[in-house]
Amino acid sequence: MSFYILRRILYAIPIAFGVSVVCFSLVYIAPGDPLQTVMPPDATAETIEIVKKAYGFDKPLPMQFLIWLGRVLTGDFGMSISTRRPVFLEVSEALANTSLLALFAVPLAFFTGYVMGAIAGCFPGRWIDRVVTGAAVIGVSLPNYWLGIVLVIFFAVEYMLLPATGMGPNGSTGFHILEWSSARFLVLPVITLSMIPVGILSRTTRAAVAEVHNQDFVQTLRAKGLSEWAVTRHVLKNSLPQVLAVMGLQFGYLLGGSILVETVFTWPGSGFLLSKAIINRDVPVLQGTILTLSLVFVAINLVVDLLQSLIDPRIRRA
């Protein structure tokens, strides 16, 4: 097992390097100039050259990449162009705020999605399957920014039950998760954010459970005289590796925040930071945020791989 873990970690290193190359290059492929927002509209060509030099944008791209990578390896993600704050600080604060959302959205989405999918998979073709599948399709299809706005209109504007936006009267610094006055700001964004993972997970679980149900060993279990509940337990356990893989991806999605949901709710997380960095073409923040989120994805996939191999030893031998 330890050899398998080591091998998986070694595999993750070239992936992380590839991710760093892609995230560095992506922001340069997009049109626009990172210095537009810090220069006046009538800046002369000379001024533009001076500012480019000051920010290091005058060097060839491969050189810029190597300098950036060298700094990143020592934990220095550079400075934000628009705020002049260290990117590490910007990203870590935003990620902490998004993690708060994920802390509640993950269990809500995973539990609801798994239960819905398992029920539908155990009764394929029955009315309950149709209801659950329909709900899952709606969950996946509804644009979450639209759902967010509708929830705000309904629960905040019309009935004044929950706040419309933000992280509370003092922002993230005054946010106390154990106090309802703060926690109530989480309710609408968490529900909005978890809607798509609920749909995806319930559909995946349904498909996995239905597939395992049709396998020969299930018939054998029934032939042995096991109760339906015991058979279902075996079916659910055997469908878990497939579901886990999708859960890993969705966990990454939730931890990465959502640009649209966080913008609608003005939630100062990684998605909100990314949207502002895109608008301001704040290249260091974009690179730092994308790299951090990508590495989080790589780490989550690594953990999921290891979990899968624990649940199903056949994966380890493959």
Add this chain to the structure above:
Amino acid sequence: MTTVALSSSAVATRGISPCRAKEVNNDWTQYALKPSGTGPYKFDKTVPHQRLEFVPNTEYWDKARVPKQDRLVLIPMPEASTRTAALLTGQVDWIEAPSPDAIDRLKSSGMQIVTRVYPHNWSYQLNFVKGPFTDKRVRQAANYALNREDMKDLLNGLMLEQYTTLTPSTAYYGKPVLYKYDPGKAKALLKEAGCLPCKVTFAISTSGSGQMQPLPMNELVKSQLDAAGFEVTLQSMDWNALLQVGRGGADASPEISAINISRAAQDPFNALIRHVWTGAWAPKGANWGHHGNPAMDKLIESILAEFDTTKRLALLTQLHEMMSEEAVLIFVAHDLNPRAMSPKVKGFVQAQSWFQDLTPVTLSP
């Protein structure tokens, strides 16, 4: 306490206090958390990207302008519907730039909608190097083809029809040619210019500072121009990319016939000169289309050298009238800088400016 929701979090630091900089060991991050200035407000605290709080500077030299609120909180909210919801739920007292389609809802909830014309224009700068707009008749045709009243309806009244560069209340407005809606005249001019259908490409942004509602507004412009004999292609890009096109000049983007970057017009240079002066040709300045005219250049040189106010106003008026006659821009809308605020907000008088005085604002209980 007055809480204001802004559409962006751009707060510029215009000066650095050497004493405070020394106090924080010249560390910009620390300075940004504890800046110092000389205005009527004192910085109190900030949470980056979330809020900025000010308290009155009771020692301000002009006692009449010591703020009347005990605290002013600024919160960035990029999404217009979020700002509207925040105002309707009482989370904030004041929002900047409400969406036009939310105006009726806000009014029905008793909110105040405050507007005033200010020097900020939503128009198109044209390519004078290459393409159909090098012909004055085509430029005039485009201006005659626009029904600006329809545009006003689209924006729920939140604009003033723009028929020339300046608003009529400007001191150097004069008697410019006004391009009132006349599609027949537009078509005749295009025919005369031999450009029918007249294929043009507009570079537009999907959003951006001062861009109002760029997508629906551009779509309406396209439909009106197409109806008059143009064939408009809208090339949309994000705001930053459009600024880059604008900075590069028409030479760098010969395929683009016009760019839709809204421009401030707060002084004669920004309102008039930079659009037509050869000394401001991009990338050196904001004359994107490289408009150049010896007569206008001569006039601009005399404006820049004239220090008698009355004489300078006369010269500026002449320049404004010349620019209108030449149809150097496609004129569409003067922005009204809309704001919505709770009925509790009193004492605000909107200035004809990008900058506003918040010191007299009070909140009734």
